[in-house]
Amino acid sequence: MLWDLGSVLMFMVTSLVIIGITLLIAKLFRRDNPTEEKLTSYECGEDPVGNPWVQFNIRFYVVALIFLIFEVEIVFLYPWATVFKEMGFFTFVEMMIFVGILLVGYAYVWVKGDLNWVLPKPKYTADFDYSNVPRFKKPDAEKARKLQAVE
Amino acid sequence: MLPIEYYLWFAAALFAIGVAGVLLRRNVIIVFMSIELMLNAVNVTFIAFSRQMNNIDGQIFVFFVMTLAAAEVAVGLAIIVAMYRNKKSINVQDMNLLKW
Amino acid sequence: MESFVFYIFAFMVVAGGWVVIYSNNLIYSAFSLLFTFVGLAGLYGLLMADFIAATQILIYAGGVLILLLFGIMLTARKTSIEITQSNLPRLPGAIISSLIFLLLMVVIFSEPNWNSATNPGVKETVPVIGKLLMTKYLIPFELASILLLAALIGSVFIARREDS
Numbered sequence: 001m002l003w004d005l006g007s008v009l010m011f012m013v014t015s016l017v018i019i020g021i022t023l024l025i026a027k028l029f030r031r032d033n034p035t036e037e038k039l040t041s042y043e044c045g046e047d048p049v050g051n052p053w054v055q056f057n058i059r060f061y062v063v064a065l066i067f068l069i070f071e072v073e074i075v076f077l078y079p080w081a082t083v084f085k086e087m088g089f090f091t092f093v094e095m096m097i098f099v100g101i102l103l104v105g106y107a108y109v110w111v112k113g114d115l116n117w118v119l120p121k122p123k124y125t126a127d128f129d130y131s132n133v134p135r136f137k138k139p140d141a142e143k144a145r146k147l148q149a150v151e
Numbered sequence: 152m153l154p155i156e157y158y159l160w161f162a163a164a165l166f167a168i169g170v171a172g173v174l175l176r177r178n179v180i181i182v183f184m185s186i187e188l189m190l191n192a193v194n195v196t197f198i199a200f201s202r203q204m205n206n207i208d209g210q211i212f213v214f215f216v217m218t219l220a221a222a223e224v225a226v227g228l229a230i231i232v233a234m235y236r237n238k239k240s241i242n243v244q245d246m247n248l249l250k251w
Numbered sequence: 252m253e254s255f256v257f258y259i260f261a262f263m264v265v266a267g268g269w270v271v272i273y274s275n276n277l278i279y280s281a282f283s284l285l286f287t288f289v290g291l292a293g294l295y296g297l298l299m300a301d302f303i304a305a306t307q308i309l310i311y312a313g314g315v316l317i318l319l320l321f322g323i324m325l326t327a328r329k330t331s332i333e334i335t336q337s338n339l340p341r342l343p344g345a346i347i348s349s350l351i352f353l354l355l356m357v358v359i360f361s362e363p364n365w366n367s368a369t370n371p372g373v374k375e376t377v378p379v380i381g382k383l384l385m386t387k388y389l390i391p392f393e394l395a396s397i398l399l400l401a402a403l404i405g406s407v408f409i410a411r412r413e414d415s
Binding site (some may be wrong): 152153156157158159160161163166167168169170172173174175176178180181182183184185187188189193194195199200202207208210213214215216217218219220221222223224225226228229230231232233235239241 | 253254256257261264265268269271272276277280284287288291294295298299300302303307310311314315318319321322323324325326341343344345347348349351353355356359374376380381383384387389391395398399401402403405407409410
Binding site (some may be wrong): 005062073076078079080081090094101104 | 256270292297299301302304306309310313314315317318321322350377378380381382383385389391392393395397399400402404405406407410411
């Protein structure tokens with residue numbers, strides 16, 4: 001059995017070696033002429049401004065947390081699945097209890113709206129009333145006449 | 152087949168590193184990672200003795216420890232995030248109030 | 252050969268752990284924790300615990316570490332590079348941790364007879380673990396689901412913004 005795991009190890013080592021050789025060959029053959037312009041991080045043509053450390057939305061964290069909990073549940077399912085066939089119906093009931101208890105948590109986060117991604121409300125939609133926005137106001141007739149008189 | 156002492160020394164070293172991290176660092180997240188290191192050191196001992204005794208129960212213990220660690224990280228980081236929201240700091244020494 | 256692999260993985264784990272507690276940058280700590288977890292999975296594989304090795308990669312490297320990174324990103328300040336504070340009592344902490352290490356070493360060395368006879372280890376771990384989970388450890392198994400439920404609801408409740 002250690003031999004089987006050894007093949008896994010050899011797989012990992014081989015992949016690392018292949019990546020290393022590829023990078024090494026690229027390093028040997030490419031031109032290396034960095035300028036300050038080239039070394040800036042790529043921002044689709046813009047100059048990068050400010051700190052990359054922005055405060056993330058807490059919703060990312062909540063989703064990652066739900067993922068972690070249910071990942072643990074999946075890991076519990078795996079050894080059960082290997083013995084389910086020979087141990088019969090009782091183990092099925094046990095696992096359904098396990099999954100059912102965790103589904104309560106899933107229902108909780110669903111009902112409380114933690115899975116909903118709250119999009120920011122678009123401000124200017126088709127039925128938006130543009131008349132109050134100064135930019136879109138009809139030109140004032142009185143003002144225009146005054147301006148013309150001045151000119 | 153390596154003798155079990157190798158794994159015990161290794162686990163002792165990892166545990167000591169975890170203790171040092173908890174005692175020396177003032178950042179809550181680093182303290183958290185150090186606790187994970189200590190849990191992992193204990194897991195290594197469990198697995199080593201499980202092989203030594205030819206007994207699979209140790210692996211089940213490790214499995215439950217991992218479950219517990221996952222739950223602990225979920226709740227602990229939620230607490231850290233909530234504290235950061237209130238106090239704008241993740242320094243252990245700033246967390247000296249039981250109630251905000 | 253086996254001891255060579257052991258030393259490589261052990262070095263990976265210990266060096267990773269050292270960087271975790273020594274680095275001033277939180278992101279470096281988190282990524283060196285990845286090396287620690289992967290090296291530990293390798294050691295579990297060396298100890299013939301294949302299921303535990305896979306679980307280690309799944310839960311720790313795939314779940315806990317991602318959550319820690321999210322925690323770091325959520326608590327990162329705009330200006331800060333994380334700095335070790337100078338007022339911490341370095342010496343007592345170092346002394347205590349090395350004392351614990353010495354104590355553990357003394358305990359390990361004082362037992363000369365660890366029954367180091369070669370033991371083949373258990374073959375086919377996964378079905379055995381499944382059987383034990385369904386019979387002997389049934390109550391802890393169901394309690395684990397309650398623990399996970401409590402952790403899920405509690406942490407979502409704590410992490411949610413108050414104003415929503």
